Amino acid sequence: MLSTGLSQGAVPRLERPGPLRERVYETLLELITTRALSPGQHLVESELAGHLGVSRQPVREALQRLNTEGWVDLRPAQGAFVHEPTxxxxxxxxxxxxxxxxxxxxxxxxxxxxxxxxxxxxxxxxxxxxxxxxxxxxxxxxxxxxxxxxxxxxxxxxxxxxxxxxxxxxxxxxxxxxxxxxxxxxxxxxxxxxxxxxxxxxxxxxxxxxxxxxxxxxxxxxxxx
Known part of the structure; x- marks a missing residue:
């Protein structure tokens, strides 16, 4: 079990063809929506990239987009966390x-x-x-x-x-x-x-x-x- 809370094999690895940035975003959003990634959970770029079988760059871009949309909180010197709705x-x-x-x-x-x-x-x-x-x-x-x-x-x-x-x-x-x-x-x-x-x-x-x-x-x- 990794710090993201997802066991190995819980997330399907993404195939390379297609708009990878968008697919990483959609996958992470679905995991958040279904609470496979729970509110307040720490999201580690390297571990998410490993789960998805991609480099850290599309994960970083997806997290930034999710932050803009209010699904993820990016905290200085701490990293990314699933947003906890008030x-x-x-x-x-x-x-x-x-x-x-x-x-x-x-x-x-x-x-x-x-x-x-x-x-x-x-x-x-x-x-x-x-x-x-x-x-x-x-x-x-x-x-x-x-x-x-x-x-x-x-x-x-x-x-x-x-x-x-x-x-x-x-x-x-x-x-x-x-x-x-x-x-x-x-x-x-x-x-x-x-x-x-x-x-x-x-x-x-x-x-x-x-x-x-x-x-x-x-x-x-x-x-x-």
Whole structure:
């Protein structure tokens, strides 16, 4: 076990062809988002480079970009560390998410057909199985897929782009509370599907707003617990 907290073989080595700098960045961002690299963890360039099978230069460039975007903190004379989000950061982001998701639910209810509803039901079943199997990683992934599908069904490109900007941070904040949300989260998803299927824009908006606020409240309690 290295100081990065990743065992040998836990991260696939990157193939040389392609935009290496971008691929190193995406790999590190995914490791942070899924909390394979946890908040506050020290990121050692040489060790990350060894894990990924690359030189230190693309790792250094990726860490600088991640620092600019708020995922990593570069501390003078100490090095790079995974950013530890504050309660205020999480609360503000999840507040914005509520606004975006509620509007997406309304638009999905206004325009979705049976195929869209069927796709949501399939994703909901996937999430329910993940909860039943006590697989929080799969539950988080299914949750992200479900919300992305609602956003897709909304059919608003600008809204989708804005949601995409916060999606990874939402996953980052959601990961630690996935088990707490558990079955209840998917009960709420079922209620949303029913509202969208009924083309009830008001109900879809209210269900989604309450759903995202429940997650926000649990994150808030966790930070203050």
């Amino acid at each position: 309660e205020q950061e999480a609360d503000q982001l999840l507040s914005v998410r509520t606004l975006l998701e509620a509007e997406a639910a309304r638009l999905a209810a206004a325009g979705s057909g049976s195929a869209g509803v069927a796709a949501l039901e399939k994703l909901c079943e996937k999430g329910e199985r993940a909860v039943a199997d006590d697989d929080p990683d799969l539950a988080v992934a299914a949750n992200a897929e479900f919300h992305a599908k609602v956003m897709e069904l909304a059919g608003n490109v600008v809204l989708a782009e804005l949601a995409g900007q916060v999606d990874r941070r939402v996953r980052w904040y959601y990961q630690p509370v996935a088990r707490q949300r558990g079955t209840q989260s998917w009960i709420e998803h079922r209620a949303l599907i029913a509202a969208i299927s009924a083309r009830d824009e008001k109900a879809a908006t209210e269900v989604m707003r309450a759903h995202t606020e429940h997650t926000r409240a649990i994150c808030h309690r966790r930070e203050n617990g």
